[in-house]
Amino acid sequence: MPDHSTWPPTTPGRATTRWLLSTPGRTLTAHDGTPLPTTPGPGQFTRLARTAARHLAGHPDGTIVAGLIPFDEDTPAHLSLARPERWPRHGGHPTDSGNEPRHGSPTRPGLPCLPCLPCLPDAGPGAPEPPPDVYAALVEAARGAMAHGPLAKVVLARTLRIPVGAPPLEAAPALLSRLAAQDRRAHLFAATLPGHPGGAGPDVLIGATPETLLTRRGDTVVLHPLAGTAARHRHPGRDRAAARSLLGSAKDRHEHRIVVDALRTRLAPLCSRLDVPPSPTLHATTRLWHLGTVIRARLHHPPPDALSLAALLHPTPAVCGTPTTYARSLIRRLEPVPRDYYTGLVGWMDRAGDGHWVIALRCGRLDATHLRLYAGAGIVAQSDPVAELAETQAKFTTMLDALTATHDTARLSAESLR
Template sequence: MHHAPAALAADGPDQAVIGAASGLLGQYRSAPGEAFLASPTRTLLTSGVHARVPQDARPLPVRVAETLAAAGRSGIERPLVVGAVAFDRESRVELAVPERVRSAGALRDDPLIALPAPPAEQVDWRIRPVPEPQVYGAGVAAAVERLRGGELSKVVLARTLELSAAEPFDLPAILQRLARRDPGGYTFAVPAGGGRTLVGASPELLVSRRGTAVLANPLAGSVPRSADLGEDVRRAAALLESPKDLHEHAVVVDAIREALAPYCRTLEVPERPTLVRTAAMWHLATTVSGELADPSLSALELACALHPTPAVCGTPTDVAREVIGEVEPFDRGLYTGMVGWGDAAGDGEWVVTIRCAEADERTLRVYAGAGVVDRSDPAAELAETSAKFRTFLDAAGVSR
């Protein structure tokens, strides 16, 4: 692995230094308090914990702003908050101001990211699905009945795989493989509390803010990729015309528009979605862009106004949350929350926490979900979650 000396010293994004971004990726060690974040705009590696964002009854953006302000007063230059927020953001936040932040340009712009990742270890993983596949399918079928009864128009139902190994495994190597497989996405490894790490590669930007420029990139409606080029192209074309997927996508885009409109002077929402591909999936995507009416509004405040979108919860939100609580036999924790960074000026990038796992030395809990609408087929949704698992399972060297 190439470690560029410039990456060691860089404290601001340096687009020009070849190897700077991939060098930061190579230096991630999964040490306590260490975090790695890569996006299409920058790569961050942090170390040490200067201050943690407290867990109390005040609104999250208030707690974050006060933590950043205190860090600035105590001598931290250009403080950032980095980490993850749970699906139920009132229940859990894992956000901290690091002692040191090293940054570089985007991974996708670093030619060295094309070098192969370390090969997957030979780990004898024991795998336990929670719930069992047939139980998940029955949950989807029950939800479809409720959807057809008009209680709600969409709900996202998830399942997990619990992977355990006899020996500690190499988490930084898994991060390497995730990042090198989809360098244009959002790759992360951040502390998840209790000695665990939240690690993954999400294709979905919840919201970013740079000055008054706002960007959201909702994804909803997806199909697995194919190794056969002709079949892969056919699947992509079919996804763009699928009434079920286009409806599912429109529900999410409408919710994003409604949530952002009150805060924006201008808001551009394309009429039709485009395609985004990862190594495992095709997704319908829409890039929503706007300009803030009030420049003091932070990226995190916008993220809290958007979260949870119908892409990870459903609509109406309250009913969808209820159904999720009844059907899913586990606590989502940080899965389908948001992960990212924010600064004291209000700029930041917050990503939807999908294609991820919570990890400790010997276990991985991998998550995947599917959007269920009244036309959903339980077998198809089960297949979709299996395909979404592949992003992480391939990186962990799980062949099934």
């Protein structure tokens, strides 16, 4: 097995797109490629889908489009044509990633050779943006907006900027190793971005998301939206109680239903069959319980390709809100830090139009000196500002755990988030 301890590698004299997406049992990387042209602004996602299909048609089988799509169309996407370095080792199709194993320890092809906890100094206390009391006030402002307009839900994010003191390309492999170790069912991702002006080299977006936007194979598409969250507990009894409470929560089920109904409405005109379970089920990560619904659809012929579907569905109410226009406008007014690629998409599409796109959650952006973590909460009329603040704190812990060699984040969490 090749040594990927220097991920992502460089190839002198060639354009590079340094990108990794690892799902349980399979890992795909793309290091060299040709960037696709993109024009930020309204309609960017739809234009990208057409551009990607046109470029793939002129390339041999095995070529993919891979990269990042931002949360907002005013931020440029980063997609490239590439020859992937690694496909599933078991011989399966690359889109066989919708059903995660429930038992055993899924393997991570391509990740075992990543270094184990090296090159990552202890992180210092973080700077919350905005401070917790301000975030709680923003939640209250969002609830007020719902009382005087059509807004039914908005997702408000906050960030935590932590000094790391390691170059992004050195810190990324260590973070990937830790994220892989702490949650073997998560979708790991890492991708380089242009650095800040005057910065030292590229930034890296890195994370371990629980949420798949879509997997498309032929005329079949599978979605797995998550909305509604509760923190897990070390004590088994309290953990089971938290899961039961989430599953029975009227507020969280309402929030989840908003997401599912929106996806059903957008998909229905494209489908000859659309299977949407009537009730959500529990989805567990190491730190959190989520409400999830697996949606399966059979597409009309000719079926739209994976990137066209992503352009249609993104952003969902799970990461933005509804109605989308109102929610996005409120996000721009209230959030002090632009999201860029947080709650955007990470994924790929091949020449046949098959592909896999996940939502960039539980992630951070590494630059030369800091790691900026992102977390958000879905706000509805019944939301409690204190509870929503606690939800964002719980979501930070995925990356905070990865920053701490002992996996003991109590001190770091307390110092950073109070």
